[in-house]
Amino acid sequence: MTDRVALAERLRRHFPWITLTTLTILVGFTDVNFLRPDNLLNLAADIVPLLIMAIGMTLVIYIGSIDLSSQSIANMATVLATIALPSAGVGAGVLVLAVGLAFGAVSGVVTTRLKVPSFISTLAVGGIALSVGQFASGQQALHMDAGQRLHAFGWMVGRTAGIPHELVVALLLVVVAWFIQGRMTAGRTFKAIGAGEPVAVSSGIRVERYKILAFALSGMFAAAAGLVFSVKLSGGSPTLAEGFLLPAIVAVLVGGTPLTGGVGGVINTVIGTMIVAVIRASMLYLNIPAMGQQIFFGLVLIVAIATTIDRSKMRIVK
Amino acid sequence: MKHGLVMDNIRKWVPFLVLLVLVLFFAAVNPHFLSLRNFARIAVSSSPALMVAVGATFVILMGSIDLSMEGTVAVCAVVFAMLLNRLGGSLAHMGWLAIPGAMIAGGVLGAVNGLIHVRLRIPSFMASLSMGFVGVGLSLLMTGGNRILIGDPLFRSLLTVRIMSFPLMAYAALGGLLVAWFIQGRTTIGRNFYAIGGGEDLARASGLNVGRVRVIGFVLAGVFFALGAVLAVARLGIAETETGTGFMFLSITSVVVGGTALAGGSGGVWNTLVGVLIVNVIGNGMVVVGLPDYLQDGVLGLLVITAVYLSMDRRGLSFAR
Numbered sequence: 001m002t003d004r005v006a007l008a009e010r011l012r013r014h015f016p017w018i019t020l021t022t023l024t025i026l027v028g029f030t031d032v033n034f035l036r037p038d039n040l041l042n043l044a045a046d047i048v049p050l051l052i053m054a055i056g057m058t059l060v061i062y063i064g065s066i067d068l069s070s071q072s073i074a075n076m077a078t079v080l081a082t083i084a085l086p087s088a089g090v091g092a093g094v095l096v097l098a099v100g101l102a103f104g105a106v107s108g109v110v111t112t113r114l115k116v117p118s119f120i121s122t123l124a125v126g127g128i129a130l131s132v133g134q135f136a137s138g139q140q141a142l143h144m145d146a147g148q149r150l151h152a153f154g155w156m157v158g159r160t161a162g163i164p165h166e167l168v169v170a171l172l173l174v175v176v177a178w179f180i181q182g183r184m185t186a187g188r189t190f191k192a193i194g195a196g197e198p199v200a201v202s203s204g205i206r207v208e209r210y211k212i213l214a215f216a217l218s219g220m221f222a223a224a225a226g227l228v229f230s231v232k233l234s235g236g237s238p239t240l241a242e243g244f245l246l247p248a249i250v251a252v253l254v255g256g257t258p259l260t261g262g263v264g265g266v267i268n269t270v271i272g273t274m275i276v277a278v279i280r281a282s283m284l285y286l287n288i289p290a291m292g293q294q295i296f297f298g299l300v301l302i303v304a305i306a307t308t309i310d311r312s313k314m315r316i317v318k
Numbered sequence: 319m320k321h322g323l324v325m326d327n328i329r330k331w332v333p334f335l336v337l338l339v340l341v342l343f344f345a346a347v348n349p350h351f352l353s354l355r356n357f358a359r360i361a362v363s364s365s366p367a368l369m370v371a372v373g374a375t376f377v378i379l380m381g382s383i384d385l386s387m388e389g390t391v392a393v394c395a396v397v398f399a400m401l402l403n404r405l406g407g408s409l410a411h412m413g414w415l416a417i418p419g420a421m422i423a424g425g426v427l428g429a430v431n432g433l434i435h436v437r438l439r440i441p442s443f444m445a446s447l448s449m450g451f452v453g454v455g456l457s458l459l460m461t462g463g464n465r466i467l468i469g470d471p472l473f474r475s476l477l478t479v480r481i482m483s484f485p486l487m488a489y490a491a492l493g494g495l496l497v498a499w500f501i502q503g504r505t506t507i508g509r510n511f512y513a514i515g516g517g518e519d520l521a522r523a524s525g526l527n528v529g530r531v532r533v534i535g536f537v538l539a540g541v542f543f544a545l546g547a548v549l550a551v552a553r554l555g556i557a558e559t560e561t562g563t564g565f566m567f568l569s570i571t572s573v574v575v576g577g578t579a580l581a582g583g584s585g586g587v588w589n590t591l592v593g594v595l596i597v598n599v600i601g602n603g604m605v606v607v608g609l610p611d612y613l614q615d616g617v618l619g620l621l622v623i624t625a626v627y628l629s630m631d632r633r634g635l636s637f638a639r
Contacts, residue, residue: 066443068447114623114627115627119385119443120570120574120580120626123570124620125623127615127622128615128619128620130615130616131615134612134615135610135616246451259441259444290458291459292455293455294451294454294455295452296455297451298449298451298452299448301444302438302448305445305448306434306438306439309439317435317436317439317440318441318582
């Protein structure tokens, strides 16, 4: 009996990449062109902003909380980056990241110190970010000056030896997040909090501090996602990143980081994001309209949560 | 102990006092705020929000949460408009069936929410959020992204006909509120919501079928979302996916600001009325005072955090997720 449970557990850990491979092969069967390297590279480059946002979200879900403000922070970031570009150049990027970090930290403080559940605190902070974005943009779509964009962020777009630069940026951010998660005290603490917060508190870990850090990092990654997206589209608007929240959460959960936290992590989310990308692409091949996608991803989310969630941690499900 | 009771009593009236202070403040800045016409305007924007927020109240009383309203309201609005136009386009003939039709749609979506939450044992905020996304997609699929216009004069009379300078929809919402009040206070299921919110372990130990009550709570919420959807359509004469936009943040804010505790067990539909009025007075007042309306989201965000902070009983709470 225990053997079978252990086997199921071990299988579950490999489930994400098995899903990814299966899906890729299945889509490859319907259209061989899908498997061409340049197509796959394009596909990967297209989801870079989503990947960055999902990576940040992973850290928060890893500690058993949730961040619903990512999309609004990314929206705000596109606006702020576009506005700050003429005066600050590359500094616009730094500024945007700092603002994201600050908003995330506020969510963290509200969640830990004021003991407001994270889905409410991040919803509220998201509301504030939305207001800031609308206020700063005057509710208009803004455009970046082509020369300034190229000068400050030209390194982010374009290709070297066929590899899109966004992918390199994304890879760097993944490595950073992976390093934080696996090789730093913070990351180990995140795992301890996700695995069992009361135990972490009892062991004398300053849990609140680390939770705030996780939220702050999530905010920063969301802002980075917005930055990359706005450079990519050469502009910003308070609704530019609309529709990112659902696929980002799906990517984290499908990748195998459960809502209860403690297991999974950044690399899982990379796989999860690729699964989302392949599903999206396959829907294009199957001619499923965009609105069908949302229904599908909503259902996938429910299934992913239901299969990965650790019910032993929840005595009462509210 | 006595001191604690006094504090509790004061705390109970805080939302109402906040509303009063807000009204006085905006009236002081701009006397036009106090005009009957402006109050009617506030009533029109509050009516759909009140129905949606009342629905959410039942779920929050149980200590769960429903974040599906954007999707559910959109689907119900579209179902209502399609049925109405299919059934002759007027409430006068067969068209009135569109209202129960929308309520059934809302109830079904609520039941799906509740069943996913209870049977799959998924936290309600995530189950309902996912279903909200599904609902938005569903409504887009049904409309193809188009708007459905409703021209029926009888239906639009909800907005156009005024009694004592308030439109009919305000009275309709008030009627809905009274029904909700009856359910909350005078029916077994209403008392059960409080029992579960106050302490699920106790409720279960006393033999209550907690799962069933939860599902019923979500169904009830869905039905009230549908009423909100019908009033929202009446307000603009248009049914589309956008009809649901903004309701999630707005209604959760209203419930929480009104003084219903997120942990469940305390508060109720009258609190929600006060909360909805606070939110809409702020929205209306900001415009009257001359501030851009999009600052609302930010102000409401701060308000939510403050309200949850003040209302939360932190004595038994070691950490928040």
